Amino acid sequence: MKLFEEPAPEALVVRVLPDQTGITKTFDYLVPPEWAGRVALGTRVRVQLGPRRVGAWVVDIDVEPPEGVALKPIAKISGQGPSGDVIGLAHWARWRWAARTPVPFLRTASPERMVTTLSSPGVRRHPVPPSDDDVIQGAFRRRPTVLRLPPAADVIPVVQAAASLGDPLVLCTSRSQSERVARRLDRAGVPTAHHPDGWGRAAAGGVAVVGTRAAVWATMPDLAAIVVLDEHDEVHQEERTPTWHLRDVALERARRAGVPCVLTSPMPSLEALEAAELVTLDRATERDGWPRVIVADRREEDLGRNALFSPALARLVRSDARVVCILNQKGRAVLLACGSCRDLARCTRCDASVQRPGDDHLVCRRCGDTRPVVCASCGSTQLKTVRMGVSRVRDDLEALAGEPVVEVTADRSDPVPDARLAIGTEAALHRIERADVVAFLDLDQELLATRYRAAEQALALVVRAARLVGGRHGSGRVLLQTRMPDHEVVQAALHGDPTLVSEAERIRRTDFRFPPVVAMAEVSGEAADAFAEQLRGAGHPQVDVVGPVDGRWRITAPDHERLCNALDAVERPPGRLRLVVDPTRS
């Protein structure tokens, strides 16, 4: 018989965050003593929450549970999860993009399939020497930096410079780019894990981690440097809320880890120039990495029906060069045509063109009559959208060239046609890999677009085109047809000098108070008015609430610190609310 009660051994209590959108609270659970060694920060567990079992992350270890709550034990240990530093980063990102919970970030940071077995750390076959290019290696000595490399430059030396420091995290714009980078690292003797499939090997350390946007959330115990390739590329921003940007997460992760972060781009965004120190090559080398640019002033051409074809273009399409023509026809009617008989889909009642709002029916633009998705002439159900602009121009171009011109669509299931002459929207720039000439038939469509980032986006298209044709010493050409030959985008392309755009942009954004001169957010949805009112009522100094315009409120502040703190302090009203920090289309 015991004289004294033995003190209960201090049971381990962990705080978990359920993997459910809509639950923002954390809950505390007991860890059975036999599992104590298997539970760490980030571990994926299952717990009984009220009437059901849910997946969850351990977000805090050894916590003081609230009083008067009977703790339940964890039901199951499911697998490994993000490390503590990544969980901290997720909490920061929740604040930075005004999300309700860090759950979306933790999901991105977690392996796709449960990881239960430990991988062994990677071992390098031989060390990677520092780059002998002083500009490149030097970019890793200051932090953070944005390294401006022209479109034709090879980024592999940058990746190798990062690998010379230890385990690098390399963020790419596409799966194909990350595969290319991984192959080159592998050849250099660096074991490489591709995110997310290589999650477990990344978490074991000793490897380079390569991937697209989501890979910035990879768990890496010995992270030594971060490289973001093509920082200016819009694929780096998530389009669904929270609209987080790879550049900002990479910079914050590097800052927290105390490691260098190098952003590369031929035309760094103003955001990057604000946050990082600019490192450039000498002027001549940079210029040589941009292609030869021909500017055709459309004001000087006679404005007949072929106004889209300058004499320079006519000469090129009649040569034996492989020419890709780009024509964006924003705001023009998209028509539907039968995939088999090519007849235009029209209203069977009034003959006007029809739209396809969903998958299952057609609606007349004029009389509103609806009918099933069937071709009225041949009965086929395969209707395709035709870009009226491109199709018309394709016919005209064919007449000019005297040979076939193929249309390149954005449709990934269509094969990329192998023809000397092609035409398409900007999607063609993503689908074709090489050309002798890329011709922008109407660059003014891009230059005059109303989005505040239009100029950067236009130059980004020229960069894409430049990659298809190569640098100045090759035979490639980019042809810009424009009525604004003095526009800074045209001049920047012509001289291979992106500073012309960033300087003009900085002035414009300062004058009109657009990012990154201010931090901006947009609020819409049924609860937007209530949210805006509360925010206004809170009277945060220097936080401006303007609107609503088309049901959208615009909130600006001098910086994200003030903007996000203000957004975070608002108690969310009930009802649907869309809150976008750093909106791009404005």
Place this chain on the structure above:
DNA sequence: CGGACAAGCTGA
């Protein structure tokens, strides 16, 4: 999120 339970609406 999804279940529990409470407060409102309808029909006899």
Place this chain on the structure above:
DNA sequence: CAGCTTGTCCGG
């Protein structure tokens, strides 16, 4: 007032 819908709250 039963029977159902709609809303609000809560979970460890």
